Amino acid sequence: MTDAAQAWQSLADWKPQKIADLIAAGPEARLNSLVRTIADIRFDFTKTHLDQPAIGLLSDLAEAQDFAGRRKTLFSGGIANPTEDRAAEHSAERGEGAPESVHRAQAFHQRMRMLIDAIEAGAFGEIRHLLHIGIGGSALGPDLLVDALGRNSDRYDVAVVSNVDGAALSEAFAKFDPQYTLVAVASKTFTTTETLLNAASARQWLEEAGVDDPTGRFIALTANPDKAMEWGIDETRILPFNETVGGRYSLWSSIGFPAALALGWEAFAELLEGAAEMDRHFRLANGADNVCLLAAFVDQLYANRLDCQTRAVFAYDERLRLLPDYLQQLEMESNGKGVTLDGQPLGRASASITWGGVGTDAQHAVFQLLHQGTHLVPVEFLVAREPDHNLDLTHHDTLVANCIAQGAALMTGRASEDGARHYPGDRPSTTILLDRVSPRSLGALIAFYEHRVFANAVLLGINPFDQFGVELGKEVAKGLGEGSMEFDPATQALMAAALDEGV
Incomplete structure (x- = not known):
């Protein structure tokens, strides 16, 4: 059996051929080997430098890194996140995982559905608007879902606020009537500084507008119900989720409440089923037949x-405009690591930017840089067969055609003898073609990216489920704001200047 070091060395010795030559040498064989269709989504890798020798070498690497074993651990509820000694059970939210975790997730989903039924029945009075407050995975996922799938919905107006800059919250306040507004506060720990500051300002906004029982308009989405109750939210308005669901993987849990409310429960259920379809493919397909691997x-x-x-992602669909933002966190927070599972220096590139x-x-x-610049950038295109408008089909x-x-x-x-007009070509791209942007297809697409991140982590031998790099900046910001830490003179001078303290 090849070990990982040998596999990486063999890959280093591999020589790429031109993409056009690979296609010309056997177009039918290339289509058969590098196009996969899962959940009505066509994944086309034909315009990449990947060839059969490279697939063989990378398959050896996957075997050397125990891809099958780590995948089994992921879906069985084992310790997939060793640095924090916990499982990573986002797939259980979709019904694929350890039976007890699936059962618990389903119970939490039922609790969320009951609360949504109560809202729709008028238990909170007349509600027209939902202000969703979170940050990172507690905001990016819900924002993507509502923006992509809720454009034609007239159920509720939803605003997602993540930035602690008061301008973001003020903009949401200006759109909504506080008398008809519900506030969802999303935080896994319910200790996130930016989220709780925004939540306190939202409560003050309701108070100043004369809303009866302002805190009664709040719903908590959290894995730490006790903290939410300490903040003042009644237990009946807390929607928990499993501690083993990571923040950037949490849109399938109660963090997805804004989407379930705005789109309706049936759409949210279809989202989960689409993701489950990709889960089943990822769990059962092996080698290059596995589209995520x-x-x-x-x-x-x-x-x-x-x-x-770097890796560039371009959505040729306005409904998917927030996908690149979502993927930035998913990919770079997961795999932006510098050490292996055993704590040794990684020694190679981790996540691409x-x-x-x-x-x-x-x-x-x-695209000027992509076509003629000095950087080689793999590009990913996303496009749908069906448009989401009734305008002349020439638009679509x-x-x-552009995509x-x-x-x-x-x-x-x-080619051109005029260097300014010469395009070198042989620049790679992947195309992901959806039949349509629907809850099912979006669920499958997001799950594809999650499992792709995991597969990359396995090939690299790293842990994609911790994020200690996020914590240092938070700690320093707290120390700077409270004056509880000593800083270098340059930092002190900059802080004083920013706060107009005369330096």
Whole structure:
């Protein structure tokens, strides 16, 4: 059996061929080996440098890193997060995991559904607006879901506020009538400084508007109910979730309450089922037949063989405009690590820097660098077959043509003796084609990215479920704000200047 060090060395000795040559040498075979369709989503890796020799080498690496064993641990509720000695059970929220964890998640979902039924029945009075307060995974996921799937819904107005900058909260206040507003406070620990400060300001806003029992308008979404009760929220308005569900993986739990309320329970259930479909594929498919592992093979090829430091994601669908933001946290917080599972220096690239935007806007902003710049950037395109509007279909046809044309142009390039007009080509892209943006397909898509992150972590031999790097900045900010820590003269002078203390 090849060990991991040997597998990495073999990958270093692998020589890439031009993408166009790989396609020309056997188009049908390439389509068969590098296109997968799961949950009505087509994943197309044909325009990458991945070839059969590379797949073989990366499969050896997966075996050496015990991919099958770590996957089994993940789905069985074992210790998938060794640095914190806990499981990682977001898939149990979708029905795939240890039976006791699945049962507990279902009970919490039923509690959430009952509260939503009560809201719809008028238990909180007439409610038109939901102000959702959270940060990180407690905000990015709900914001993505509501923005992508709730555009045509007339159920409730939802505003997601994460930034502690008061301007963000003020903007939400200006949109909503406090007499008809419900506030959801999302925090796994219910100790997050920014979230609790925003929540206190929201309570003050309700008080000043003369709302009867302002705290009675609050719902807590948390894995720490005791802290929520200390803050003043009644136990009947607390929606718990399992401690073993990480923040950036938590939209499937009660953190998804804004989406369940705004879209309706049936849509939320379809979201969970779409994710479960991808869970089943990831759990059962092996080797390159597993689309999440195959995507990780592509990622490692570019990050650790072709030295690409970034990965760009472009959604050619306005409904998915928040996906790049969501993926930034999912990918970089999960795999932005510098040590292996046994605490040794990683010694190679970890997570790529994820960035991106919306097509066709990005074509007129950043694609110059992608086509002719000196950086090699793997690009991921997302597009749907069905539009979400009733305008002339020329809009959608033009959108789709632009998306597919960009991938073709990146690959083929165009030769010219005029250097300014020369396009080198041989630049990689992946295309993800959805039948339509629906709760089911979005659930499957997000679960695909979660499992892709995990597969990358296994290939690297790291833990994707802790995030200690997030804590240091929080600690320093608290010390700076309270004056309880000593800082260098430059930092002290900057703080004094920012607070207008005469320095």
